[in-house]
Amino acid sequence: MQKVKIILNKKEAPGIFLMGLDVGKEYTKKCSPGQFVRLKAWDSFDPLVPRPFTIHAVKDERLYILYQVRGKGTRFLCRMEPGEEVEISPPMGNAFPQLKDYVLCAGGVGSAGFGFLLQEAERGSYPLPKKFYYAARTGELLARAQFFQNFSVPLALITEDGSLGKKGLITDVLKEELKEERPGAILACGPLPMLKAVAKLGEELGIKVHVVLETFLACGEGFCMGCVIPLKNGKYAYLCKTGPTFPAEEIDFERL
Amino acid sequence: MQKVKIILNKKEAPGIFLMGLDVGKEYTKKCSPGQFVRLKAWDSFDPLVPRPFTIHAVKDERLYILYQVRGKGTRFLCRMEPGEEVEISPPMGNAFPQLKDYVLCAGGVGSAGFGFLLQEAERGSYPLPKKFYYAARTGELLARAQFFQNFSVPLALITEDGSLGKKGLITDVLKEELKEERPGAILACGPLPMLKAVAKLGEELGIKVHVVLETFLACGEGFCMGCVIPLKNGKYAYLCKTGPTFPAEEIDFERL
Amino acid sequence: MKDYSRNFLFYPPLALASGTWGLGENLFKYYSPAEVKETFGVLVTKGISLKPRIGNLPPRIWETPCGLINSIGLANPGVKEFKKIFLTGLLKTEVKIFVNLYGEEIEDFVALAEEFKGTGVSGLELNISCPNVKKGGIAFASQPEVVKELVKEVRKVWEGSLWVKLSPVGPVLDVAKACESSGADAIVCANTYPGLVVIEGEKVLKGGVSGPAIKPLTLRLVYELSREVSIPIVGCGGIASAKDVLDYFVCGAKAVEIGTAFLIDPELAKKIAKELKEKWDM
């Protein structure tokens, strides 16, 4: 873990913050979309382990994360001020797969990692997704919609209450749209129930789905063997070593 | 514990901060000089217990503490920003004794409580001390010297390195000055070695010394029986119940 | 949310744990008489011995990661003084008073129990688990046979509720079974964990560790014991939130005691009781 300076820590939506960190160019050069970093912003053993966050965006020497306040760790994070320091791990986990003819699906802050993906896609180092489906409960929870709009990829906003974009669940919209023009793959990140639903839809429509999963991570580095993801073949994968992105068909969602 | 708003958290000297809290008039009316409050500025069990700080000053609905950063708890405190909240206990412990013809002796942030004493003395609810001896290692560590100068009580500044005021230890200066004009009593607050030295001097010169002591406090309220101060009569006193100010002659400094 | 209401050993199912609220002197600085009754179903006194005890030398208490370590040494005014000066005030709370008893020999416990006959005290909590005294205390907890004898003897002279407060170390299950078979009405699981801190790199403070740090350990004990004994278990260890209380119920406790959290903030228990009542809709 190294200390880096906070350059931004701004509320983007109710309970959702954008944090910018001056990590240096050496660091950002090592980062790939889909990877995560572990952050520690407290001088205490409670919370004990640094918390993992997907890399949301990268610009020159700066790295951004988009995070939701959930418990003790994120509460500490959201109280930090620009100028103060946090501790950061090296980039961890594996990059998103390079997919062809694919769409993005995000639920809530599950959108975080797709910012960096879109940045790289526009730079040409990743295939451009055909469309980005971004859903949340309400319109104001669609954090960074503005930012995502800046890319050349069409953005479909979806809200459960219909306060912004289409009304419904992300799978409702997908069901409708994907029937007509079937993409080669779906890359999905969000709450587990959504991922399960998207995986099921993919199976029905014969579209390969890749899901970005979450578990509690102790080390993030393959040391502890704690972050186990049960596979359909009866074996286990480790989220931090093989993930966080997995082919949905390999995951045993029942035992997860 | 109740939540109150921070109105000020300013560095006064290297490692020493002044924190102002909007506690309300109901609260400040209950406070007496010599009492302390317990503060918690972290959402965590590490540190576990709120930390005690002497009431440094009171103005209308505001309460001030002057504190030195020592460990985890005070590190959390010093990172708080005005507008944020801390949790505060009711005022605890006993008031300073009402002494006649007395002088004040402070070492370092031991000066904290004397601010409130001087405020009350000027208002007439406490006898005015004859003089205030305030010592620290260096001049810049004499936090709030300016503030203390505002009172009608003569202020003698003393530094070990001579960078401000008289050079030497507080007892050196006392030895010299008190021989000539012997006060009725000394009220002393500061590091334990200083308190021991002042107590010894008082004994030699036949001046009654009152010392403000510190221990680790778990509850501050007489519940845990942890804050034990050994007395010369073989018994124990509890700092939070009978103190924090004690007649020096009753304390068994050897077993402390 | 499952309804545990019919299963409470007492109601409200929160007690104040021995040694963490003194003998009641400052309780009313934080609680109105009504609030005491709404929050606590039982108040367990500081450990009381036959003779007054002055307690241990400082340092007696220190912080550990998410915990406290204490070596108070059972400082208390002795049973006579306690009855004369403190008991009447405690009984006025109209909350069930349990007296935590400390003795070095079985006879001490019996003599203490006799002292409380007809005093209005609801129950006795036999402290066989204090790690901070040379004799008695935790020494009992390594000898299930002695505990059996102890409970039997006290049971002979005491008709009110009789709880035994276990140590979390030693042959805990055997001791629990000994309590069950000899007439205890409930077991309290558990006292502090023997621990040690090195202060300022030099001084060694041996004492008992309490607080959130030990919660997962004691919770496990309650879980295991509740599957092996049929008398009710009062959970005690690291409770500092309503979730903590519920966790103990999930693991089989029929009531809980709050200790260290009361030292952190006396009003926490009030908030916990309110939150639980709302959850349970009572």
Next chain:
Amino acid sequence: MKDYSRNFLFYPPLALASGTWGLGENLFKYYSPAEVKETFGVLVTKGISLKPRIGNLPPRIWETPCGLINSIGLANPGVKEFKKIFLTGLLKTEVKIFVNLYGEEIEDFVALAEEFKGTGVSGLELNISCPNVKKGGIAFASQPEVVKELVKEVRKVWEGSLWVKLSPVGPVLDVAKACESSGADAIVCANTYPGLVVIEGEKVLKGGVSGPAIKPLTLRLVYELSREVSIPIVGCGGIASAKDVLDYFVCGAKAVEIGTAFLIDPELAKKIAKELKEKWDM
């Protein structure tokens, strides 16, 4: 500062504890080969069994106040695979490699020990204290006589260093003495504490608790054991700073292992070793 240098069991007196750094795969992401040697005197592998073990279902790990609880279930590739794929890399570190062994029966341990004859492995750490497996593991730790037998049998086939890793619960002193009398070269005090967390108000995770929370408890054990046994004690539990290491030395340890702190920040051990060397002026 007292000079403990002549008393170290190995040097630098820091080891990496079993199960908290995998089998070395990502170690060099955080340490240069030189730094590994400057920081650690011993590397203790993840528990290795005769057959591969897939480990337990999720959730396997969770946070507790100032601690972790884990129930990995000794997932490991089995001894054959370990020797074939991982051991060579580990031996290249030029740091003493200790293999943590897990078996269900005494015969398993003996067979495992035989496997490591002549492999370049410096020592074996017998894991009789894993709380997360149905057979073996902590079950041994309640039977000092069985431990005695176990150590004797392994001693017959293994000439290198032989450590036994104790459980912090059960008849710890008797087990330690059994190790001493049957030829163990050192005892490691200790493994994790049996604990339990309730996740999301429902799911019960039983596992072993580690980290700063348990430090005062294990420190006390080391203190007590070091007064009763004469073979060296390796302290292990909650070490996360140079002060923690020194505390263990003050209490009688002759070396220490770092576990959970390595999960928090792999580089912490590096900083601790540096700080200690400066303190000791070595």
